[in-house]
Amino acid sequence: MELNSRYPGLCDLKARAKARIPHFVWEYLDSGTGVEATQARNRRMLDAVLFQPAILEGEGAADLSCSLMGRDYPVPFGIAPLGMSGLIWPKAEKLLAAHAGTVGIPYGLSTVATEVPEEVGPVAGGQGWFQLYPPRDPGIRADMLARARSAGFEVLILTCDVPIASRRERQTRGGLVQPPRLTPRLLAQVARCPVWAAGMLRGGLPHMKFLDKYSQATGPLPSTAHIGYLLRTAPDWAYLETLRKEWAGKLVIKGVMDPAPVARLEAMGVDALWVSNHAGRQFDGAPASIEALPAIRAATTLPVIFDSGIEGGLDILRALALGADFVMMGRAWHYALGALGAAGPAHLHAMLVADMASCMGQVGARDLGGLAARLVRPGQA
Numbered sequence: 293m294e295l296n297s298r299y300p301g302l303c304d305l306k307a308r309a310k311a312r313i314p315h316f317v318w319e320y321l322d323s324g325t326g327v328e329a330t331q332a333r334n335r336r337m338l339d340a341v342l343f344q345p346a347i348l349e350g351e352g353a354a355d356l357s358c359s360l361m362g363r364d365y366p367v368p369f370g371i372a373p374l375g376m377s378g379l380i381w382p383k384a385e386k387l388l389a390a391h392a393g394t395v396g397i398p399y400g401l402s403t404v405a406t407e408v409p410e411e412v413g414p415v416a417g418g419q420g421w422f423q424l425y426p427p428r429d430p431g432i433r434a435d436m437l438a439r440a441r442s443a444g445f446e447v448l449i450l451t452c453d454v455p456i457a458s459r460r461e462r463q464t465r466g467g468l469v470q471p472p473r474l475t476p477r478l479l480a481q482v483a484r485c486p487v488w489a490a491g492m493l494r495g496g497l498p499h500m501k502f503l504d505k506y507s508q509a510t511g512p513l514p515s516t517a518h519i520g521y522l523l524r525t526a527p528d529w530a531y532l533e534t535l536r537k538e539w540a541g542k543l544v545i546k547g548v549m550d551p552a553p554v555a556r557l558e559a560m561g562v563d564a565l566w567v568s569n570h571a572g573r574q575f576d577g578a579p580a581s582i583e584a585l586p587a588i589r590a591a592t593t594l595p596v597i598f599d600s601g602i603e604g605g606l607d608i609l610r611a612l613a614l615g616a617d618f619v620m621m622g623r624a625w626h627y628a629l630g631a632l633g634a635a636g637p638a639h640l641h642a643m644l645v646a647d648m649a650s651c652m653g654q655v656g657a658r659d660l661g662g663l664a665a666r667l668v669r670p671g672q673a
Contacts, residue, residue, distance in 0.1 A: 295635070296642075299631065299632070301604065302624055303603075304631075305630075306322075307631075308630070309628075309631040312485055312487060312631065313380065313381070313485055317380060317488075319462055319465070319466030320379065320380075320466060320468050321626055324462070324576065325458040325461065325575065326459070328462070329577075330575065330576050331573075333578075334571065334581060334582070334600045335603070337582045338582050338603075338607050338610055341582065343651075344667070346666065347656075352653075354648065354649040354653065354657070354658065355660070356649070360617055360618045361542050361564055367641075368619060369608055370421075371397065371620070371637075372621055372622035373401055373402035373622065374400075374623070375404035376402075376406055377402065377626065378405070379406065379472065380626040381630055381636075382495055383407075384406075385405050385412050386411070387636075388629070388637055389412045390416075391637035392416055392417070392419045393415060393417025393418070393419050394417070396417075398421050398620070399419050399421065400421045400422075401413075401416075401420060401421070401445070403436070403502060403524075404500045404502070406498035406501055407501060409422060409439050409440050410439065410443050413443030420444055420446070420447075424450055426524055427523050428524065428525035429506075429523070435506075437538055447541060447542040447543075448539045448541060448543050450532065450535060450543065451547060452548075453549075453574055454547075454570065454574055458575065460573060471499035471500070472497050529556070532560060536562070542564070544563060545565055547569075548568075548588055549567065549569060549581070549584040551590070551591035554588065554591040558594060564596070565595070566596075566597040567581050567585050567598045568581055569581045570600070571622065572601075581598065582600075582601070582611065589615025590615075597617065598611040598618070604643075605647025605648035605649075605650070605651060606648075608648060609651055609663055613663035613667050614667075615664075627640075
């Protein structure tokens, strides 16, 4: 109850996280690219999705359960992969994976994580998804897939929305390089964040540990040209065809914003489509993800996953009402870690559930399937 009274919303967690992690880390987590117009558009267009409030619906508990790719989940949201997660908060990957395993929601581990699949997979309790930034070398790809599979990751995410490095000017101005190197300017920032600093001292400065096996690069490299970028390629249809043959588990394509390739993706045997503009971090001239969602939903019978700009339970409901089957969040979980440490994920989870239940009661939806009927269509408001 005390946490809820002090941090009832994501904005409260963001404010505390900003005060508890160094500025260069905050700029890495919170920034977009360019003038951050796409990031702002994500927020603006989510706010434009309205529901019609209901009256005289009586009492009833909200059912938040759902199914995705043959599995049942208690809630329709999970933890999206975020590169260098362990830079945001010490042991972030393991803390988030443990929460996912405890409550039964998906946890995404990035190729450029600060922990390796072998250490995170067992903690995730069978809920692990592995996000692949596609390596150029077939041998490296085969080894990465084998490691993820052996560590218990059953879902593979092919990230297609990073065909080339973005500039991320705000992140660059923050001073982060890879692997992280503490200059006098950054050390001064660290000194103002004693809890973060103590955690990093115990484990050492994080780096992209999963990639150690595949590169001898020592850096420092710009944060937008790190070793992950040096190893990866921009995948094409031939790459996807090969990957589908090599990965026997569920395969999700992330970064689908245009319905044009959807039929071909279905024919190639992918298992789900992920609508995402990379939360505004890649291209500052993109539509909001929520704008693209209805056309993707109309073009496919495959499950549709959504991210970008989600800041609360109401936003999750907006995405579900417009056709998403599931919503993934990355930044929000890291704001929670930055604010509250190990207690953060459970607090955010409870906040989202309470927010969703409250909003569903307002619009008279007893389950997730009833949301679309309560949307305010153009011309209604």
